[in-house]
Amino acid sequence: MLVEGLGPAFLDGALAIWIERLLNGLTVGVGYVLVAAGLSVIFGVMHVINFAHGELYALGAFFALAVVGTLTPIFGGGIAFVAALLIAPLLVGLVGMAMERFTIQPLYGRNPLYHILLTFGFVIVITDLIKIIWGTANRPPIPRPDVITGPISILGTTVNTYSLFTLAFGGVLTVCVWALLEHTRFGLIVRAGSQDRQMIKNLGIDIDHYYSLVFGLGAALAAIAGIILAGERGVSPGMGGNIIIPAFVIVVLGGLGSFKGAAIGGLFVGVLEESILKVFFSEIAGMVIFFLMIGVLMVRPQGLFGTELEEGGGELLTGRGGGFLADGTRFKLGLAMVALLAVLPLLAGSVFSTYYVTLLVRILLWALFALSLDFVMGYTGLVSLGHVLFWGLGAYVTSVVLVHATASAFVALAIALALGALVAWVVGYFSIRVHGVYFAMITLAFAELFYRLVQDVDAALGWELTGGSDGLFGISSYYGIGGVGIELDEIALFVGPFSLTGTELFFYIALGALVAAFLITRRMLQSPFGSVLVAIRENEERARFLGYDPTVYKRRAFVVSGVFATLAGSLFVFEQGFVTPGSVHWLKSGELIVMVLLGGMGTLFGPILGAFAFFGLEEALIEYTDRWQLVLGTIFILFVIFLPRGLVSLPEKLASLVSERGSNEPEPEPTADIRPGEDD
Structure with missing residues (x-):
């Protein structure tokens, strides 16, 4: 007997x-x-994690939009759409081949993590190119032929014909x-x-x-x-960034x-997102996916x-030893x-x-943020793609305390730093169990989890804590405690004829x-702790044989790094007076890595130099073009290929080039020294 109210009509409707x-x-x-599948095939064969894969995805959509727009008036929508499915992938495939041939191929002898850095540069470049060519506006869906447009009835439910086409075409492909x-x-x-590159070369x-x-x-x-x-x-300039994170979750x-893993994982994540999570966990759907990703990485990193991925050869190239000044001279210059x-x-x-x-x-x-990353990346070899988590944690915790508890900057900063240390220890405890690329992936997952949390927690729990997707604005603070203190905007210091207030004091x-x-x-x-960190980076196995536990030392370094990154995020809120989810987007971690590599990692002062160079270039380029990121991304790509030790190594690089050029000049022939009475 059917439960009252659950008659056949209801069940048929629910089934539909x-x-x-x-x-x-x-x-x-x-x-x-x-x-x-494309991402996994590239990694499976070349061990290259292509962060620009999402931009190639977007490039395909924009090329198709151009092809359809050009051919539809001539041949009609049906032929134009088919032509787009043939021409656009071919064009993007050629772009991919050029990327591999001229930029990725020279890096095969280096640490595989340089591929991540290089392809992040292409994220910046391709995104800006798309905006230059097609603009920044979102576009409607690509026009489709009538034969695959419209509804069709199957099993008593109305189905979109285009969905059936997608299933059939994608499955066959x-x-x-x-x-x-x-x-x-x-x-x-x-x-x-992929198993033995040199052996295949030896076979001709x-x-x-x-x-x-x-x-x-x-x-x-x-x-x-x-x-x-x-x-x-539809088509939008940001569609590449929206797809790359789910793609990483899947792989x-x-x-x-694993090609099979990509196929099964893609279908699983698609069904999970569109059915179970949207129905039962709609408010926290994004977070569930990243919990799943973190769990898999901790239990079975290889998926x-x-x-199991063998650690690739090649070291992370630091700027240490490539400097052009002695330590004492460099300190005085600082x-x-x-x-x-x-x-x-x-x-x-x-x-x-x-x-x-x-x-x-x-x-x-x-x-300060770049220095914090260099402490863990340049001295332990841990490339964190999710370091923006700690910047965002500092910014959001500080903001929440100032808005909902007390306006004391000291109290907010103390709470933020304490939570930053705790979260860094927890994230480090789970993340440092894995190595290399897996570590980069799990830190990215933690950062994305926090990114989703600050957007969804208010709606999920009915709170007004983080401001959701809008963030928190109009945040003010005073420097004191218990209601006793000062605000920087309310005081002025006079130094001779000059006055300092507000931003100048901050x-x-x-x-x-x-x-x-x-200095810290x-x-x-310079302490024994630092010596162990460097030893771990140079040869972790040897450090373990000497009796040191690399996991413990890495976790301690990660906590120190997380605290300083949290401090940078907190100070950001004191100055700016607002925070938004955009402050926690994973691309911010990429920009941070750009600064560290640009200046020279493993030096502490190099990333500081990199931050000044990054924003200095941005400021100089903005004067001439809105597309400054294209130039900056190109410069970063060139640095990864030709100057991986950063700006700190540039003088030595130039000196070596000059000396090589001088050594290649032909030496003058010696003059014959013939004395009277001697034979010629």
Whole structure:
């Protein structure tokens, strides 16, 4: 007997709804499969994690939009759409092959983590190129042929015909790629090359050519996914950034390098998102996915179907030993630079605009943030893609305390630093269990989890804590405790004819924090603790044989790094008076790594120099173009390839080039020294 109210009509309706949700999930899942499959194939063959894969996905959608727009008036929508499915992936595949041939291929002898850094540079470049060519406005879905547009009735439910096309086309394409890799000579060679590149070269096979083709194939698959999903969702410049994180979730779940894992993981995540999570966990759907990703990385880092990744050869190239000044001279130069910076606010309003004091404060805070990452990346070799978590934690905890508890800056800062240390220990406890690429992935997952948390926690719990997607604004504070203290805007200090107030006074707080952080970390690295960190970075196995536990030392370094990053985020709120979820986006971690590498990691002062160079270039380029990120991204790519030790190594690099050039000049022939009476 049916329960009252649950008659056949109701059950039929519920079944139809679930069929529709399942079909939507499979449709989205097929798009995920194509994106993740390309990403996984590239990694499986070349051990390259391509962070620009999402931008290639977006590039495919925009190329298709251009092809359809050009050909529709001539041949009609049906032929134009088919042509776009052929032409756009081919173009993107050629772009991918060029990327691999001219930029990635020279890095194969280095640490695989340089591929992450390089492809992040392409994220910046391609995103800006898309905005230059197609603008910043969102576009409607790509026009589709009538034959795959409109509803159709299946099993008593109305189904979108385009969803069926996506399932069929994506499924057939996936099987074809699998067959290509498993049952052809091409697949045999690339699989053998992934196992032993040198052996394939010794057989007389140009494996570099095959690598370029594989990278082009992966890029083309991403482009096809972009076209298919853009036919339903529309086209936007930010679509690449929106897809890359789910793609990483999928390849982590299925297994880095596993084509089967990418296929199963893509369908699983698509169905999970569109059915179960939207129905039962709609408020925290984004967080559930990242909990799952973190759990898999901790229990089985290689994923469900992947194999254990051997740590690639090559070290992370630091700027230590590549400097152009002795330690004592460099320290004196640093003191002179601090003294010069301390004078600058006095000149604001008379010699230059007060805007530059605000800019310098921003640079100092990011320099502190970059220094914090260098402490863990440059001295232990741990590349954290989620370090923005601690910046965001400092900013949000400080903001929440100031808005909901007390306006005391001291109390808010103390709570933020305490929580920053605690969270850094917890994240480090779980993350440092894995190594290399897996560590980078799990820190990224923790950062994305926090990013989702600050957006969704208010709606999920009915609170008004973080401000949701809008953030918190109008935050004010005083420097004191218990209601006794001062606000910087209410006081003024006079130094001769100059006055300091507000931002000018905060400048000295930021400068003092940076100098203190530098001296503290420098002292720590000169201690036995620092010596062990360097030993772990150089040869972790040897450090373990000497009786040191690398995990314990790495975790301690990670906590120190997290605390200083939290401090930078807290100071940001004191100065800016607001915080938004954009402050915690994973791209901020990428920008941070750009600064560290730009200046020279493993030096402490190099990342500070990198922060000044990054924002200095931005400020100089903005004067001439709105697309300054294109130039900056290109510079970063060139640095990764040609100057991986950063700006601190530039003088030595130039000196070596000059000396090499001088040594190649032909020496003058010796003059014959013939004395009278001697034979010629």
